[in-house]
Amino acid sequence: MNLDNHKVLLLGIDKKEEWSLTDSLAELAELAKTAGLSVAGEVTQVRTAPHYKYYLGSGKIRELPPLLKDQDIQIVITDDELTPSQQKALEEILAVKIIDRTQLILDIFAVRAKxxxxxxxxxxxxxxxxxxxxxxxxxxxxxxxxxxxxxxxxxxxxxxxxxxxxxxxxxxxxxxxxxxxxxxxxxxxxxxIPLLTGALVGYTNAGKSTLMNLLTKASVLVENKLFATLDPTTRKVILPDNSEILITDTVGFIKKLPHQLVTSFHSTLEEVQEADFLIHVLDVSHPKFEILLQTSGELLQELNTSDKPCLLILNKLDQAQANLPALKLFLEHQKNYLVISALDPEYLPLILNKINQLLAHYYDVRTYHIPYQRMDIVDLLHTKAQVLHEEYQDQEIVLKVKVNSILGDKLMGALYK
Known part of the structure; x- marks a missing residue:
């Protein structure tokens, strides 16, 4: 479906919820912009639920044809998913293409999927x-x-x-x-390769790919668009203690994510489930950043990952002046966080040290009995762990090391598989 450069009208229902219609339509407008559309205006109505036939009330809908004709609007987009019968009724009365939020997101995903x-x-x-x-x-x-x-x-x-x-x-x-x-x-x-793996998670357009580039000095696609990243990208990161970890950039979360995509993209989110720890990126320049955090948190709970070690990165500080009072109150109830701008490389040492601290809580002392044919593990322990004692015996090498417990488990698995 080619949507480029068409003028569109947005339709939305105000259900008087915490995530307001203004917020929802602003996000819908961003989705439309990401799809290459030009938003000509919006029409809203206070309702507890969509009209069974026309989404908005029939009176409101019958006012639209002159508006669509005068402004040469070719597409109408609704903020909620329509039933097939609602879509049919709207196309009959408005005589333009009707797209719902779900179809728009699917179209964006189709373009973005590489x-x-x-x-x-x-x-x-x-x-x-x-x-x-x-x-x-x-x-x-x-x-x-x-x-x-x-x-x-x-x-x-x-x-x-x-x-x-x-x-x-x-x-x-x-x-x-x-x-x-x-x-x-x-x-x-x-x-x-027994390295700890972290997953960058968070609401779409929070700055995960920008942070990925800062951490890895790599060139991951960065765009100020929703769903710029669909395919997980994994890169190596070196921490201040010279240990190495892997970081994976994952698809962003969004409110009203189509259920078709929740199912089909669950496999992509397996990268989050398989990660040893999470770096949760939040756009604190967004006026409703706490709701964005809640939305992401709910999906992480669905993925059974809320118990993983997590560093909260509050990003886009350079654009968050209007939110500073709310941010100050929010931070009183947070721990294990950093407030940064991922565009500023001066924050890099701070972020890396914070990751080091996050993982330091999971160190313990272990003893490994390593056969001589697994000198690769001996070398790895010398590189990635602190060796406290080393003894060469007839059949094996005994190493007593201080090692991250997650990494230690991976080494044990590699040794005895």
Whole structure:
């Protein structure tokens, strides 16, 4: 679906919740901008729930056609996911393309997905979204022009297409299983190198990729757009005590994340589940930064990762002047945090030292009995741990070391597997 340079109107419902309609529409506008659209305006209504047929009330919807015509608006985007019947009713009365928040996010993901796995995951999510809406797409395609599928309408062709989509869904799921197996093999190889792994997590556009570049001095794509990162990127980081860790940049979280993507991108979030510790990046320049933190925290709980060691990085300090009083109050209840701007390299030593401190809590003294054929582990312990005592015996080398317990467990696994 090519959305570039079209003018759009946003529709939203004010349910009087803590995450206000203003916040939600501001995020929707950013999503539209990320998709290459131009937001011409917004129409809102206070309601406890969407209208069963038109999303907004029928009176409000009937006011829109003149506005759409006068401003040459070709697309209307709703802030919530529509049912197929709501989408059909809106297209009939407004005679423009109707896209809901879910479809917009899916479109962004389709453009952003670079790896084969991410592309498969997005296609799967799009097909699962499309399937119940296929009848509507056939009915209105001739009026709206373009869009998904261009073959002649008709019940017979519709059923053929539904079967084709179901077959494609089965094939994608099968291929994803194979890709997942390969990814697990790659991760297993990485785990054979017994380095601690941290995952950068947080709300989309919090500055995770910028922080990744600062930590690793690498060139990871950085854009001021939502979902700039979809595919996990792993890089090596050297800490002040000369130990090495791996850091993985992961897909950003968002409110109202389409359920199709929650399912299909769960595998991407396995990188978070497999990590030894988390670096949670929060954009403190956002007026509702505490809600962003809560949203990310809820997803981390769903992933059963909330008990992992975690460093909270409060980012974009350079843009947060308006939030400083709220930030000061917020920090009174926090521990294990840093307030930084990831654009400023002067913060790098501070961040690395803080990571060192986070991991230092997990050091203990261990004794390893290492056969001579595993001198690689002896070398590794000399490099990555503090050797307290070393004794060469007939059959083995006995090393007493002070080592990070997580790293120690990985070494034990490598030694006795």
């Amino acid at each position: 790896t084969h796995e991410a592309q498969l995951q997005v296609e799967l999510a799009q097909l699962e979204y499309m399937l119940p809406r296929l009848t509507r797409m056939w009915t209105h395609l001739s009026k709206l022009g373009g869009g998904i599928g261009t073959r002649g309408p008709g019940e017979k062709q519709l059923e053929v297409d539904k079967r084709q989509i179901r077959k494609r869904i089965i094939l994608i799921k099968k291929e994803l299983k194979s890709v997942k197996k390969h990814r697990h093999t790659t991760r297993a190889k990485r785990q054979n």
